[in-house]
Amino acid sequence: MITTKGLTKVYESRGRQVTALDGVDLHVREGEVFGVIGQSGAGKSSLIRCVNLLERPTSGTVTVDGTDLTALAGRGHRAGKELRRARSRIGMVFQHFNLLSSRTVQDNVELPLEILGVSGAERARRALELLDLVGLADKARAYPGQLSGGQKQRVGIARALAGNPKVLLSDEATSALDPETTRSILQLLRDLNRQLGLTVLLITHEMDVVKTVCDSAALMRKGRVVESGTVAGLLATPGSELAGELFPVSGHATGPDRTVVDVTFHGEAATQPVISQLARTYNIGISILGAAMDTVGGRQIGRMRIELPGRYDENVVPVGFLREQGLQVAVVDPDAPAPATRADAPTATTDGPGTADGPGTTGSPAPTATPLAEETAK
Numbered sequence: 001m002i003t004t005k006g007l008t009k010v011y012e013s014r015g016r017q018v019t020a021l022d023g024v025d026l027h028v029r030e031g032e033v034f035g036v037i038g039q040s041g042a043g044k045s046s047l048i049r050c051v052n053l054l055e056r057p058t059s060g061t062v063t064v065d066g067t068d069l070t071a072l073a074g075r076g077h078r079a080g081k082e083l084r085r086a087r088s089r090i091g092m093v094f095q096h097f098n099l100l101s102s103r104t105v106q107d108n109v110e111l112p113l114e115i116l117g118v119s120g121a122e123r124a125r126r127a128l129e130l131l132d133l134v135g136l137a138d139k140a141r142a143y144p145g146q147l148s149g150g151q152k153q154r155v156g157i158a159r160a161l162a163g164n165p166k167v168l169l170s171d172e173a174t175s176a177l178d179p180e181t182t183r184s185i186l187q188l189l190r191d192l193n194r195q196l197g198l199t200v201l202l203i204t205h206e207m208d209v210v211k212t213v214c215d216s217a218a219l220m221r222k223g224r225v226v227e228s229g230t231v232a233g234l235l236a237t238p239g240s241e242l243a244g245e246l247f248p249v250s251g252h253a254t255g256p257d258r259t260v261v262d263v264t265f266h267g268e269a270a271t272q273p274v275i276s277q278l279a280r281t282y283n284i285g286i287s288i289l290g291a292a293m294d295t296v297g298g299r300q301i302g303r304m305r306i307e308l309p310g311r312y313d314e315n316v317v318p319v320g321f322l323r324e325q326g327l328q329v330a331v332v333d334p335d336a337p338a339p340a341t342r343a344d345a346p347t348a349t350t351d352g353p354g355t356a357d358g359p360g361t362t363g364s365p366a367p368t369a370t371p372l373a374e375e376t377a378k
């Protein structure tokens with residue numbers, strides 16, 4: 001539904017060049033909620049602004065619903081007719097709502113329809129229908145100043161839907177909201193995605209947002225997409241940084257001659273008492289150093305960092321046993337240098353379960369989970 005190829009954006013500011021996007025290839029499938037995550041300055045907003053051509057990319061192409069937007073003339077407010085028409089099929093939700101304070105809620109929602117030249121009666125009908133859809137039917141006559149943040153964002157969403165878009169872009173739509181309101185707005189986006197078959201591309205710096213609503217996700221760093229895929233696929237990919245951020249586990253070996261492994265559980269396997277089976281089968285004592293469990297897309301998924309007695313070469317068989325049970329297993333190499341990515345990732349300090357229990361993790365490099373040779377990223 002949305003495809004970017006080699007998307008590059010270089011800003012010129014005060015004689016200096018800033019490369020905000022550096023060859024981004026992104027593919028968002030029809031009907032999915034796709035989350036882009038990354039630290040401040042990674043290029044997330046630039047990406048979304050290039051997707052609807054509010055910014056013209058320096059090079060590369062953007063195709064939305066089969067139309068190559070980059071081939072159409074104009075940009076921003078000087079967009080040509082064809083580009084304007086294509087853009088009306090792309091809704092945009094903003095962090096700070098961008099509502100006009102002098103207009104009522106209904107008039108705010110009608111604004112894009114006015115621009116499209118829709119007649120007054122039809123505009124009013126459509127606006128009221130949309131306000132009903134976002135749960136604000138009773139606020140049509142209110143002014144933005146009389147609404148809570150969550151209600152303002154609902155108006156922003158209704159307005160974004162006015163042109164009957166197939167694609168909704170959202171740039172940090174919930175980052176100005178409290179956690180409970182965030183949840184309700186995310187739920188609304190999810191409902192709209194399902195009800196209307198809307199494809200949603202959302203930018204966020206909160207891992208929880210990805211966990212709650214996204215089917216797929218990409219991680220951006222320094223203008224590049226460094227990882228992307230379905231959330232389930234990422235979680236099944238050994239060594240995936242996004243998976244590590246979604247399900248952080250920590251904890252260090254309690255002594256020398258110990259093997260620390262990260263085990264990822266999916267669906268069926270999550271409900272089986274695999275760890276106790278392992279202990280019984282090989283008669284070894286297993287310590288759990290950290291764990292995180294959650295439901296993603298209705299599937300139970302979890303990660304656990306466990307410690308086995310003995311060095312890795314003494315644990316090849318138990319590790320093989322875990323793999324035979326259908327688990328993803330990555331051996332944590334205590335000597336591996338922490339990848340720069342981990343240390344400076346904005347979400348590295350998430351408060352998910354499993355991070356609080358790692359004794360002495362601060363100040364020392366985070367050990368890396370290294371996928372072993374026979375592991376395939378699938």
Ligand SMILES: Nc1ncnc2c1ncn2[C@@H]1O[C@H](COP(=O)(O)OP(=O)(O)OP(=O)(O)O)[C@@H](O)[C@H]1O
Pocket residue numbers: 011012013018019020038039040041042043044045046047205
């Ligand atoms: N209009 C502009 N002119 C010059 N540089 C810009 C402009 N917009 C963005 N940049 C630069 O491009 C880079 C990427 O910015 P962008 O806003 O896309 O990041 P972001 O990932 O959205 O960050 P944040 O999480 O803080 O919103 C930054 O270095 C930023 O300073």
Ligand SMILES: [Mg+2]
Pocket residue numbers: 044045046
């Ligand atoms: Mg931004």
